[in-house]
Amino acid sequence: DGGITQSPKYLFRKEGQNVTLSCEQNLNHDAMYWYRQDPGQGLRLIYYSQIVNDFQKGDIAEGYSVSREKKESFPLTVTSAQKNPTAFYLCASSMGIGRDEQFFGPGTRLTVL
Amino acid sequence: KNQVEQSPQSLIILEGKNCTLQCNYTVSPFSNLRWYKQDTGRGPVSLTIMTFSENTKSNGRYTATLDADTKQSSLHITASQLSDSASYICVVSLSGNTPLVFGKGTRLSVIA
Numbered sequence: 413d414g415g416i417t418q419s420p421k422y423l424f425r426k427e428g429q430n431v432t433l434s435c436e437q438n439l440n441h442d443a444m445y446w447y448r449q450d451p452g453q454g455l456r457l458i459y460y461s462q463i464v465n466d467f468q469k470g471d472i473a474e475g476y477s478v479s480r481e482k483k484e485s486f487p488l489t490v491t492s493a494q495k496n497p498t499a500f501y502l503c504a505s506s507m508g509i510g511r512d513e514q515f516f517g518p519g520t521r522l523t524v525l
Numbered sequence: 526k527n528q529v530e531q532s533p534q535s536l537i538i539l540e541g542k543n544c545t546l547q548c549n550y551t552v553s554p555f556s557n558l559r560w561y562k563q564d565t566g567r568g569p570v571s572l573t574i575m576t577f578s579e580n581t582k583s584n585g586r587y588t589a590t591l592d593a594d595t596k597q598s599s600l601h602i603t604a605s606q607l608s609d610s611a612s613y614i615c616v617v618s619l620s621g622n623t624p625l626v627f628g629k630g631t632r633l634s635v636i637a
Contacts, residue, residue, distance in 0.1 A: 454629035516568030
């Protein structure tokens, strides 16, 4: 069953703690993305990666970090430097950057207490 | 600046009625335009894609139009169902290896 998985579905953390969100895909896609979605707002790009061991900052990268050690995996770390981390986080993948369709995971809702 | 504007922000309609959602974009160079459906608490799913040369594309009860001259697109939903309640997001891609440009979405509520 091909697709993108994100875990966990819900995540709670105390303020000041770093937290890592998982994203795995078995679609053999080269490109992967992380988005943040807040109520009433559109998707905002945090980071994206075109290929293993390479990634680029998106529009709101401050307070976040990523790694791309494997083609299938693109974990996102929300650091304590992120001032307002509570949000819905979506991971996506596509064959390439730009015009190819992006397939989205089910999302992780992070709540920082 | 590359932007995608959607209207209305939210919409409530009765089950069985039709509705039309609007998308205006200022994106260049344009490659294609997609409409995504996002159910609450889920990831978006692609409904349609249109390139520069296409002006209409249907997917069941969903029909998208594109006017590349005026840089406008619409998504028409026919005979709405309760399951159509979702956010509908207009997404434009540029030529070249650049990330997509997302609209903020229209929140549609279909009520019985």
